[in-house]
Amino acid sequence: MNKIGCVLTAFIILLGFQACKVGKDYKRPHLNLPEKYRDEIDSADSVGIGNIYWKQFFVDTTLQKLIDTAIAYNYDMQKTLKNIQIADQQVLQARAQFLPEINAELGTINQQYRSKNYYGTHGAAKWYDRKEKNAPNSMAVNQSQYITGLSLSWELDIWGKIRRLNESTLAQYLQTYEARKLLQTRLVADVAEGYYNLLMLDAQLEVARRNFQLTDSTLRIVKLQREAGQVTSLAIQQTASQKLAAQSLIPQLERQVVIQENSLRALAGQLPESIKRNASLTDFLIEDSVSAGIPLHMVNYRPDVRSSELALRAANAEVGVAQAYRYPTLTIDATGGLNSMLPSNWVKIPGSLFGGIIGSLTQPIFSRRKLKTDFEVAKLERDKAELDFQQTVLDAINEVTNTLITLKKLQEEYDIAEERVKVAQLGIKQAGLLFKAGYATYLEVITAQQNTIDSELELVSLKQQLLLARVELYRALGGGWRG
Numbered sequence: 001m002n003k004i005g006c007v008l009t010a011f012i013i014l015l016g017f018q019a020c021k022v023g024k025d026y027k028r029p030h031l032n033l034p035e036k037y038r039d040e041i042d043s044a045d046s047v048g049i050g051n052i053y054w055k056q057f058f059v060d061t062t063l064q065k066l067i068d069t070a071i072a073y074n075y076d077m078q079k080t081l082k083n084i085q086i087a088d089q090q091v092l093q094a095r096a097q098f099l100p101e102i103n104a105e106l107g108t109i110n111q112q113y114r115s116k117n118y119y120g121t122h123g124a125a126k127w128y129d130r131k132e133k134n135a136p137n138s139m140a141v142n143q144s145q146y147i148t149g150l151s152l153s154w155e156l157d158i159w160g161k162i163r164r165l166n167e168s169t170l171a172q173y174l175q176t177y178e179a180r181k182l183l184q185t186r187l188v189a190d191v192a193e194g195y196y197n198l199l200m201l202d203a204q205l206e207v208a209r210r211n212f213q214l215t216d217s218t219l220r221i222v223k224l225q226r227e228a229g230q231v232t233s234l235a236i237q238q239t240a241s242q243k244l245a246a247q248s249l250i251p252q253l254e255r256q257v258v259i260q261e262n263s264l265r266a267l268a269g270q271l272p273e274s275i276k277r278n279a280s281l282t283d284f285l286i287e288d289s290v291s292a293g294i295p296l297h298m299v300n301y302r303p304d305v306r307s308s309e310l311a312l313r314a315a316n317a318e319v320g321v322a323q324a325y326r327y328p329t330l331t332i333d334a335t336g337g338l339n340s341m342l343p344s345n346w347v348k349i350p351g352s353l354f355g356g357i358i359g360s361l362t363q364p365i366f367s368r369r370k371l372k373t374d375f376e377v378a379k380l381e382r383d384k385a386e387l388d389f390q391q392t393v394l395d396a397i398n399e400v401t402n403t404l405i406t407l408k409k410l411q412e413e414y415d416i417a418e419e420r421v422k423v424a425q426l427g428i429k430q431a432g433l434l435f436k437a438g439y440a441t442y443l444e445v446i447t448a449q450q451n452t453i454d455s456e457l458e459l460v461s462l463k464q465q466l467l468l469a470r471v472e473l474y475r476a477l478g479g480g481w482r483g
Contacts, residue, residue, distance in 0.1 A: 048297070071187065077183060084180060098157065159323075194267065199280060208250050238446065322375040333358045336353075424452040425452055
């Protein structure tokens with residue numbers, strides 16, 4: 001059989017091997033997902049708020065600017081983008097494994113000093129040997145070679161090892177994108193939570209200042225009554241103490257406002273500075289109902305769930321890679337170029353042309369159980385990755401369920417707190433009128449004022465918690481990474 005026939009035969013055999021791919025193609029494991037979340041009334045929307053672009057979910061212009069700046073300049077986001085670029089390079093390298101490796105030898109001079117007896121008594125190559133003047137008798141022969149050529153080495157992917165390796169690398173590459181989405185989701189939520197917290201502090205500061213003015217007015221009335229002999233000096237002391245307590249709350253809240261502003265600026269990769277805002281906490285309306293969609297769609301949108309599934313894909317492909325290492329490896333090595341013993345003949349063509357091709361089939365026989373261990377460990381790692389995927393889905397469903405019940409119960413608390421504020425404000429008005437008419441004591445006025453400030457601060461806090469719960473639901477459903 002001639003050389004062409006041998007090559008054709010080899011490729012026919014190779015095509016036969018191609019049918020013997022290692023590993024199993026990925027198939028998503030069964031997920032025991034409920035049709036709706038626990039105690040959820042409205043599931044008509046199959047996607048829910050998690051699929052809404054964040055600029056449509058957060059309509060406040062100041063908040064939008066803060067989020068935009070954070071996405072662009074947050075240092076963690078910038079590092080994540082670098083990780084994507086690194087993974088992109090690794091994917092390109094993995095794809096290049098299908099190609100042969102080629103090396104060039106340009107102008108290599110190979111000199112060897114050999115003994116006189118190297119060629120025996122009837123040396124066939126004596127014509128290109130020459131005697132070195134200072135060489136010892138044992139190394140009197142100088143043999144030189146001048147080489148210019150190319151060498152090629154190509155591992156044929158007969159079992160699909162390289163294909164599985166590419167599959168694993170691609171899954172890891174896509175994980176970097178999911179990591180960016182997950183980071184952006186958290187970043188958007190963190191900025192929104194910080195902004196709502198800032199507005200809550202503004203509202204609490206307004207309540208504290210209003211209460212301080214109220215206690216100051218009460219103290220002036222008590223002083224007038226003391227001059228009229230209607231109350232004792234103890235009334236002045238207690239009322240003054242109430243005024244100081246209300247006054248001390250103001251610098252506390254002002255300090256927290258500055259710290260919260262700095263924290264928001266740091267999230268956006270900016271130096272500490274005040275944040276201009278035109279909105280107040282009362283400007284934000286709380287929707288009576290929100291649609292969380294159905295759990296099945298959440299699996300397709302939440303970045304950490306998608307990343308966990310990609311990790312499972314990579315582990316599944318690694319099983320095929322480990323299995324392929326136990327099978328024979330077919331490698332083709334080829335060399336070609338110019339070769340001469342004399343420099344004058346180095347570039348004479350075709351006389352100096354040389355070439356060679358070697359095909360090797362290597363089968364591991366005994367490696368002290370390393371290959372079998374690697375294969376079994378790869379299968380176990382795949383099982384672990386599947387359990388991680390199932391756990392991530394379960395945690396995601398629990399997060400959404402808990403946030404839904406939190407929203408529902410916080411709304412009930414908020415409705416009660418609104419009624420309490422109305423009652424407390426009415427009580428302080430009545431206490432003031434009765435106090436001026438002499439039908440109520442200063443202690444009753446102080447108590448009414450304290451009840452009012454407590455109820456108003458609690459209402460502000462509950463309003464902020466409701467907004468934060470909506471943000472948390474948006475994050476838990478995988479919202480915030482689009483755009």
